[in-house]
Amino acid sequence: MARGRPREFDIEKALEAAMFLFWRHGYEGTSMAAISEAMGINMPSVYAAFGDKPALFNKALQRYLERPASYLPNALIAPTAREATERLFAGAINMVMHPKHPDGCLLVQGALVSGPDVDGVKQELAKRRASAELAVRRRFEQAINDGDLSDTTDPARLARYVIAVIWGMSVQAAGGATRAHLKDIAEVALQAWPLDKGNKATESTQTPQ
Numbered sequence: 001m002a003r004g005r006p007r008e009f010d011i012e013k014a015l016e017a018a019m020f021l022f023w024r025h026g027y028e029g030t031s032m033a034a035i036s037e038a039m040g041i042n043m044p045s046v047y048a049a050f051g052d053k054p055a056l057f058n059k060a061l062q063r064y065l066e067r068p069a070s071y072l073p074n075a076l077i078a079p080t081a082r083e084a085t086e087r088l089f090a091g092a093i094n095m096v097m098h099p100k101h102p103d104g105c106l107l108v109q110g111a112l113v114s115g116p117d118v119d120g121v122k123q124e125l126a127k128r129r130a131s132a133e134l135a136v137r138r139r140f141e142q143a144i145n146d147g148d149l150s151d152t153t154d155p156a157r158l159a160r161y162v163i164a165v166i167w168g169m170s171v172q173a174a175g176g177a178t179r180a181h182l183k184d185i186a187e188v189a190l191q192a193w194p195l196d197k198g199n200k201a202t203e204s205t206q207t208p209q
Contacts, residue, residue: 089186104171104174105166140158169185
């Protein structure tokens, strides 16, 4: 049996190009023709390498989570829950303010889709956002078990709050907010941090950069 022709393009660079298009324009605002042009390969090669548009979007989304948005799992390994939250805010700010990144967050910007044809995309984005919130909640649950957070803290509510601040900052960034504006949001948000077991506000260990 004759072997097929080897691919003549860098699949990693092609996927990166698709990720940035989806990030910049959202799912519905990104056409397969635009993806083909950005990748520098013809349409049949795009489909052969990545599948249809929803399949390609899922691959691009996974790449986004593993690279630009990897600040989230990295932040959660901080020694305290407060420091983890500070790192989450700082990481989110650094990502949306990066000069080579599109504005906002792909998990949020990509969710601006409508119509029954994109229900699967909306569900996938909702699942990814829920997964991020769950990871933060589990970190707070660990902090309660470790005695780092008071056992009166509701980890689910706190995680929802922290994630809402992060998504909100991405929307603000997409609307033109500056790094200074986002740092202000993070600093105010941290003022609502739960009291420790000694009933005193936990001291901040770092300011979001």
